């Protein structure tokens with residue numbers, strides 16, 4: 074019997090940039106530790122947490138495509154492998170504080186992690202394990218935001234919680250406009266028509282088609298991850 078939380082099963086998306094923190098070495102262990110601690114606090118309440126990690130702190134396919142003959146697909150496969158590095162690091166941090174964690178990759182790397190098997194992922198979650206989905210969707214030309222939307226729909230999670238380095242979605246670029254306003258709520262339509270840079274179009278339309286709300290929030294503020302997971306108001310909420 075589970076307590077009545079707003080969400081029973083969530084999909085947390087952690088971008089590579091967020092994992093980098095202010096460390097020049099791609100990954101900031103202070104960030105992975107704070108993610109682990111906050112996730113631990115909510116799994117103790119019985120909320121099931123799946124995580125999709127990005128890889129932009131190590132390698133972004135679109136940046137490298139075309140360099141010295143590197144085609145986009147190969148560049149994207151390198152990017153997907155970068156997400157696996159982040160996933161293994163985050164898993165190690167989680168397990169160091171006693172959270173049972175499984176990594177599942179979208180393409181086989183069986184010596185390193187389990188392959189993605191939907192029903193098995195769900196089983197892990199039901200047993201209270203955290204599941205980290207790595208290697209994005211397994212396909213070039215996609216993003217880990219799209220992987221987050223896809224996995225969320227597949228495992229019947231109720232919300233995509235997008236942890237970023239900004240407080241949420243603004244009506245205009247806050248770095249260029251001092252009067253930029255943080256928005257509390259937005260419709261999917263707002264995001265697509267105003268071209269607000271929340272997530273790419275493939276990801277946001279996948280969320281819209283499946284009525285998956287998206288919460289965009291700042292993971293650098295202590296307590297925000299656990300608040301977001303528990304359904305407290307943080308950042309900007311899009312859709313339902």
Ligand code: UDP
Nearest residue numbers: 089127128129133134149152209210216217
């Ligand atoms: N990527 C991909 N297919 C996917 C997910 C990711 O090809 O389904 C590649 C792509 O090259 C991308 C890189 O992996 O640039 C890292 O992922 P992403 O940029 O989404 O990470 P984030 O911005 O969240 O750090």
